[in-house]
Amino acid sequence: MSSIAYIIRDGAVVADAWTLIPAAKDGAAVALPPGKLIVPLNVWLAQRDALLERQQALGIWLDSNQAPAELADAINRFALIAVNFPKFTDGRGYSIAALLRSGYGFKGELRAIGDVLRDQLFYLQRVGFNAFAVRADKDIHDALTALNDFSEAYQGAIDRPLPLFRRRSTMASAS
Amino acid sequence: MYKYDQYDQTIVDERVAQFRDQTRRFLAGELSEDEFRPLRLQNGLYVQKHAPMLRVAIPYGLLSTRQLRMLAAIARKYDRGYAHFTTRQNIQYNWPRLEEVPDILADLASVEMHAIQTSGNCIRNTTSDQFAGIAHDELIDPRPYAELIRQWSTFHPEFAYLPRKFKIAVNGAMEDRAGTLFHDIGVHAVRGEDGNTGEVGFRILVGGGLGRTPILGHVIREYLPREHLFTYLDAILRVYNRFGRRDNMYKARIKILVKELGLARFSAEVDAQWANLKDGPSTLTQTEIDRVAAFFIDPIYETIADVNADFEKHQLENKAFARWVTRNVFGHKKPGYAAVTLSLKKTGVAPGDATDAQLDAVADLADQYSFGEIRVSHEQNLILADVKKADLFAVWQQARQIGFATPNIGLLTDIIACPGGDFCSLANAKSIPVAEAIQRRFDDLDYLFDIGDIAINISGCMNACGHHHVGHIGILGVDKHGAEFYQVTIGGSQGLEAALGKVIGPSFAQDEMADVVEKLIKTYIALRFEDEDFLDTAKRIGLEPFKASVYGKKSGHSSSELANV
Numbered sequence: 073m074s075s076i077a078y079i080i081r082d083g084a085v086v087a088d089a090w091t092l093i094p095a096a097k098d099g100a101a102v103a104l105p106p107g108k109l110i111v112p113l114n115v116w117l118a119q120r121d122a123l124l125e126r127q128q129a130l131g132i133w134l135d136s137n138q139a140p141a142e143l144a145d146a147i148n149r150f151a152l153i154a155v156n157f158p159k160f161t162d163g164r165g166y167s168i169a170a171l172l173r174s175g176y177g178f179k180g181e182l183r184a185i186g187d188v189l190r191d192q193l194f195y196l197q198r199v200g201f202n203a204f205a206v207r208a209d210k211d212i213h214d215a216l217t218a219l220n221d222f223s224e225a226y227q228g229a230i231d232r233p234l235p236l237f238r239r240r241s242t243m244a245s246a247s
Numbered sequence: 248m249y250k251y252d253q254y255d256q257t258i259v260d261e262r263v264a265q266f267r268d269q270t271r272r273f274l275a276g277e278l279s280e281d282e283f284r285p286l287r288l289q290n291g292l293y294v295q296k297h298a299p300m301l302r303v304a305i306p307y308g309l310l311s312t313r314q315l316r317m318l319a320a321i322a323r324k325y326d327r328g329y330a331h332f333t334t335r336q337n338i339q340y341n342w343p344r345l346e347e348v349p350d351i352l353a354d355l356a357s358v359e360m361h362a363i364q365t366s367g368n369c370i371r372n373t374t375s376d377q378f379a380g381i382a383h384d385e386l387i388d389p390r391p392y393a394e395l396i397r398q399w400s401t402f403h404p405e406f407a408y409l410p411r412k413f414k415i416a417v418n419g420a421m422e423d424r425a426g427t428l429f430h431d432i433g434v435h436a437v438r439g440e441d442g443n444t445g446e447v448g449f450r451i452l453v454g455g456g457l458g459r460t461p462i463l464g465h466v467i468r469e470y471l472p473r474e475h476l477f478t479y480l481d482a483i484l485r486v487y488n489r490f491g492r493r494d495n496m497y498k499a500r501i502k503i504l505v506k507e508l509g510l511a512r513f514s515a516e517v518d519a520q521w522a523n524l525k526d527g528p529s530t531l532t533q534t535e536i537d538r539v540a541a542f543f544i545d546p547i548y549e550t551i552a553d554v555n556a557d558f559e560k561h562q563l564e565n566k567a568f569a570r571w572v573t574r575n576v577f578g579h580k581k582p583g584y585a586a587v588t589l590s591l592k593k594t595g596v597a598p599g600d601a602t603d604a605q606l607d608a609v610a611d612l613a614d615q616y617s618f619g620e621i622r623v624s625h626e627q628n629l630i631l632a633d634v635k636k637a638d639l640f641a642v643w644q645q646a647r648q649i650g651f652a653t654p655n656i657g658l659l660t661d662i663i664a665c666p667g668g669d670f671c672s673l674a675n676a677k678s679i680p681v682a683e684a685i686q687r688r689f690d691d692l693d694y695l696f697d698i699g700d701i702a703i704n705i706s707g708c709m710n711a712c713g714h715h716h717v718g719h720i721g722i723l724g725v726d727k728h729g730a731e732f733y734q735v736t737i738g739g740s741q742g743l744e745a746a747l748g749k750v751i752g753p754s755f756a757q758d759e760m761a762d763v764v765e766k767l768i769k770t771y772i773a774l775r776f777e778d779e780d781f782l783d784t785a786k787r788i789g790l791e792p793f794k795a796s797v798y799g800k801k802s803g804h805s806s807s808e809l810a811n812v
């Protein structure tokens with residue numbers, strides 16, 4: 073069996089209990105192993121009923137060219153949504169995450185997967201990711217420190233919706 | 248000008264620490280070249296022909312003398328005593344060592360400066376009108392809004408890995424000296440829906456740009472109330488980030504997306520995103536606008552007569568001074584004051600280059616005569632914005648000593664040129680020697696004054712850092728079978744009536760360029776109406792006479808072949 077995988081979730085390195093189902097051409101043909109699964113979008117679209125019947129927490133992953141709108145009606149059926157970064161320089165996932173959180177009100181685990189590296193974690197956290205499957209060849213404990221690269225930020229984002237200028241003024245008037 | 252508080256300072260200090268660690272990890276082999284590249288680019292660091300190049304932001308072109316002296320000190324300590332001002336209100340160092348860049352950034356942070364997002368596929372340094380706050384045609388001071396946008400864009404987490412670079416310019420005057428039609432987003436500060444009365448708001452343009460596919464920006468919103476500035480920008484950027492092309496870097500700018508979708512559809516997508524964001528937490532507050540605007544109040548001007556007898560007398564007695572006044576002195580909203588442009592376009596010096604000693608001397612001038620502030624123009628010159636007319640003669644004399652008093656602002660020798668093949672690894676051809684050859688050819692001041700206003704812009708490649716498309720005469724370096732050639736355009740212009748130049752025909756070899764420009768100018772002189780400037784003449788007579796002057800019967804000349812660009 074494969075060794076236990078670790079991810080960062082809510083600021084700590086933890087063992088991961090989920091199984092990621094890789095992309096497949098035909099979503100209907102993919103067999104569903106037991107356990108908690110993160111399935112690709114086309115598997116969900118093709119096997120929706122079977123997945124809902126499993127009485128298991130359900131996860132799905134979106135690729136960077138897929139739209140959160142595809143999940144809209146079912147968003148709260150998912151305990152976990154993962155967003156894939158085919159390359160860390162493909163920034164579409166940042167907007168997908170922000171949309172899932174603010175546009176669709178997703179409250180579950182939002183996980184960055186794929187080419188997930190230390191030096192992007194701070195921004196990823198800001199747009200709403202709370203879990204990070206750091207690329208396997210990198211030191212995950214080292215990556216964890218990047219969540220604290222900055223103590224302040226100008227603009228509002230998912231992690232701290234009020235921009236600095238709104239906090240600045242309350243801080244000034246409070247003193 | 249804007250002053251950092253503890254928050255601003257913390258943010259740049261933490262950035263320096265972050266980049267220091269990233270550089271250390273790169274040098275230790277923990278970060279690959281590919282992993283490090285976007286990180287260094289977003290800290291202004293390119294890898295160039297000879298050495299790394301560091302591009303430092305001068306937000307909307309404003310510098311204090313303390314900052315300018317630090318820029319001089321950096322040139323001395325980490326470079327070879329030179330710095331280069333770009334066309335986008337940045338300054339570049341061509342010889343820093345990678346290991347020392349974190350130290351340079353720390354030195355910059357100590358004077359409230361940085362190199363954040365001066366490169367890379369992110370929101371770049373926000374630019375504005377170099378005469379902001381003093382221009383006689385100003386409706387609204389754009390600087391507070393440029394600063395607000397600077398803060399909003401700095402480390403914007405959603406937009407750090409865009410399909411391509413993204414540039415925003417802000418203008419607040421009647422004339423457009425910020426090139427807003429040629430930016431990914433152009434922001435025009437206006438008063439009310441009619442542009443003149445009522446609350447401050449913005450006309451928003453989108454999808455303009457130079458480069459490989461030059462396009463003028465489209466108005467996407469005629470009037471955006473100011474509280475919605477950030478949420479609306481967020482909406483535009485989100486649409487671009489999700490749908491901009493990432494498969495082909497030449498088609499990745501927002502202008503291509505706007506073109507492919509069409510303005511109506513693009514705009515509908517933006518509105519759909521905006522519906523989510525509008526009136527949310529990022530809505531701009533009056534308190535914040537007031538806080539930032541308070542940094543851009545006028546200096547304490549003296550109440551003086553507009554006419555100064557000594558100044559008038561010097562002009563009558565000294566022809567060289569009078570010439571400099573005609574070209575290098577700009578009107579000021581305050582009686583008795585003027586703005587001075589120091590020319591960084593002396594023949595024989597690369598356009599926009601300055602030495603550490605010159606920068607220090609400019610700082611001294613600004614301290615003595617202009618409230619300790621300097622501005623940087625898109626034309627790669629420096630400006631002392633608030634000089635008393637009574638002091639102009641002294642300023643001129645001192646500027647002469649440092650070689651910054653060439654009376655050529657707006658004249659043919661005030662050439663805008665990118666660093667080109669001498670420094671830039673993307674170049675097809677050199678820019679600097681072409682600029683110099685043209686400057687040398689036109690060394691007669693009387694002739695230059697007779698020719699009048701004309702902008703020559705030179706870019707070493709399609710990236711158009713020298714803005715060749717908007718030059719009255721534009722020169723573009725092209726590669727022809729491995730040799731350096733130059734394509735010439737005519738009729739480009741900046742400002743509200745911005746236009747793109749048209750290619751006159753096959754490209755030329757480097758040693759032909761001074762001849763070519765001379766022939767074009769002779770054609771203009773021969774065919775112009777009395778006071779008609781180059782641009783109007785070119786509009787009226789079209790390309791043909793110019794073509795005839797340079798190509799004539801010379802068809803089949805070895806160097807003549809339409810470059811495939």
Ligand code: SF4
Pocket residue numbers: 665666667668671672673674675706707708709710711712713
């Ligand atoms: S126009 Fe081309 S050659 Fe000139 S600086 Fe830009 S990228 Fe380099």
